[in-house]
Structure formats: C-alpha cells, structure tokens
Amino acid sequence: MKRTTSTTLTTLVLIAMLLLVVQPALAAPVTGAIFTTDSTCSGVNFNVQYESKEDVYLNGGPRHPGAAGLSPEGAYYVQVTSPEGTLLGTSLGSSNETPIVVTGGEFDSCYQLWAILIKASNGEPGYDDTDNNGGEYKVWVSTDSTFVNSDTKTDNFKVRLPDEPPQDPDAHLNVLKFYDANANGIDDDAQYITGWKVNVRDGFDEDFYTPVTLLVEPDDYIVTEYMPIELNWMGTTLNPVLVTVASGDNTTVEFGNLCMGGGGGLTLGFWSNKNGKALISCADLAMLRALNLRKATGSHYNPWGYSSFRSWLLSAKATNMAYMLSAQLAAMELNVFNGKVNGGALIYAPGTASANALGFATVNAVMAEANAELGLHGLTKAGSPYRAYQEALKNALDRANNNLTFVQATPCPFNFQ
Secondary structure, X not given: OOOOOHHHHHHHHHHHHHHHHHOOOOOOOOEOEEEEEOOOOOOEEOOOEEOOHHHOEEEEEOOOOXXXXXXXXXXXXXXXXXXXXXXXXXXXXXXXXXXXXXXXXEEOOOEEHHHHOEEOOOOOXXXXXXXXXXXXXXXXXXXOOOOOHHHEEEEEEEEOOOOOOOOOOOEEEEEEEEEOOOOOOOOOOOOEOOOOEEEEEOOOEEEEEOOEEEEEOOEEEEEEXXXXXXXXXXXXXXXXXXXXXXXXXXXXXXXXXEEEEOOOOOOHHHHOOHHHHHHOOHHHHHHHHOOOOEOOOOOEOOOOOHHHHHHHHHOOOOOOHHHHHHHXXXXXXXXXXXXXXXOOOEEEOOOOOOOOOOOEEEHHHHHHHHHHHHHHOOOOOOOOOOHHHHHHHHHHHHHHHOOOOEEOOOOOOOOOO
C-alpha cells in the first residue's frame, strides 16, 4: 500500500478548504404565501372566475396575523403558466425582470399581473390564454429565474372563457377554528384559534390558515382541517365538512379542537414513595377505607396504615382487573383529596358510562363510576363480562394519574408539516 506523504495531505486539505470557501451557501427556501385578488386588493379570491386577465392582481405575505411573512426579502421573478406547465407569460426579458419586491414579509404593493408580464408567444405586455379547458392559470413567484420549487410560491386562478356566461361571485366562505375547552363539540367558549391549517377544495385545492374569508363562486365545497404534528390534540367536530354556498351567502364553517395534558396527577409511584407518604394522614386512610377497594383475591381491602397501603399499591396487577382499577382509583382519590387535582376537571375517558359523546368526563364522575363498579364486581379475571368495562375505567384513571389526558383550559402549541 502506498503511503500518502505529508505534502500530499497538506495539498488535499488546502483543496478541501478552498472548495468550502468558494461553494455558494444554499439559499433558504421561500416561506409565506401569495394569493390572487381583485383591484381592491382587500381579500383572497378562491374559485372565482375573473372576468378578464386584466382583472387579476397578485398579493402576498403572511396568510394570517402572527404568521411568518414572505422570506427572504428582496426582488422576485414572476411567471404565469397553465396548470399543466405551459408558459403563458413571464417577467424574464421584460424591462423589469424582478417586478415584485418584498419588504418586511409582505409585497410592497398589490401587483396587476397583466402589467408586470410579457406574453410568451410574442413578448407583448400581458400573458397568453391558457390551454386549460376550465380557464385555469397558475402564477409563480420566485427568487430563482428557473422557478425551482423550493424557492417558489404558486397560486391558481381562473378567468372566464369567451363562451361562458358571467357568474355571480357574490358569495363568501369563512372558516373558523374554536378551542373547545368544555369538550362538547359546540362553539360556546368564545376562544378562537389563529393559524390553524385548513384546506378548501372544489375544482381548486388550496390550503389556508384560520381565520379564513374567501370570495367564492356559488358551488359545493369540501373544507378539511389538518391535524398538527403534536399528538395531544383532538378534533371535536365533523371533519371534513361539505358545504353548499349559494349566491349572496355568507357561509361559515367551524372546526372545534381541544388539547390534553397535565392536571396535577400523581402516580402510584408517587403515593408509594416518601413524598407520597409525607402527605398521607389518618384522614386520607379513612377516606380510602370508605371506598370499595379490592385485593387480588377480589375481597375488600381497607387500609389502616401506610405500610400496608404501600405494599397493596405496589403489588397491584391486572390479573384481577378490579385490583388494578382499585389501585388507580386510590391514587386519583388521593390526588383530589390532597388538592393536587381538581375533581371537576375534564379527562378523556372513552368507554366509561359517564363520558359524553366525545369521550370526556369529569374526574369526580369517573371516580364515582369506578367505585360503584368495584362495589358490584370484585373479581374480574380473563373471561369476566365486566373486565373490559373495568379496564376502560382503569385506563381513564391511569392516564390522568400520569398527566396525559386532562383537557387544557387554553390552546397548546401546535405546528403543521
């Protein structure tokens, strides 16, 4: 094998360093949004047939208050194509190849497409007619003259064909997102969420962020909400929603969501360690003795001292589901009794009798239900007809003791892919 000399190594290192210096840094992708509008530049038009190509204006920036605006700042190229990609008009080769300027995350002005482009066919002002049968076009805005996807934002729009009768666009479709703090699927808490990702689909298919107000053609629309990457969120209303918007309508689609998390729960492990021991008094033990707690054999368990209670708690197994349910019930009862958990708090408790149609019930209701069930059926091994029901109660209390399923009073953080 040849040995590489120190001179050779030095040369290789210098070449590598030189390549790092001269290699251009990768540009950050373009963020934010662009959207077509009319000459008033006062809103977002969706599925609206413009009367002529000269009626189409272009605006851009954040889709909703507080969202990240267009980035990076600076000048952008523009082109219009058919949805299939046929070039119809471009700013390349015009007197101003980068007519759109972004400052502070927003367009410096609202631009008339016809005025900033030249036709692909002959270089005259404007853009050619689309070859799409539905009169649909696609506008591209990019920091790259090749309009590479990562550096480009697009939006589709429609222009009325010569033989089509004029349509009445005087209809509005609104999409709102409310936080469902009482988990009832009804917008009665007056907490609205800004920046939730939704999709509106008809002939067009486009994403927006709440609150959304769209000028639309009278038609049927499918409105869908996305779920965030955070797994502690749950929808409480129908999704997707099919809505019919008639001429003159001002129609609103509302989606409800809630998020789950901590509520002060302390686990079996806490109540069996020195910290839990420090909180348990004679009053706590008396409270536990009043419950229908069960042993592995199915017989009643009445704790008279902490040592006995700790041993019973740590030995709990689901061979007899009533035993494991008893342990989780005891932990939650201690949580409430010691002021760690609000008994009126809502938790996710699917499969329990006290849960509402969405699967939520108060801690107090689940505890009362579990205690009543333990009074009726103390031995629920495999094959017992009551085992699955007790397991649902056990799971509801276990997850709440682990601070996973309390309905939060206000929205949690959320992000979308």
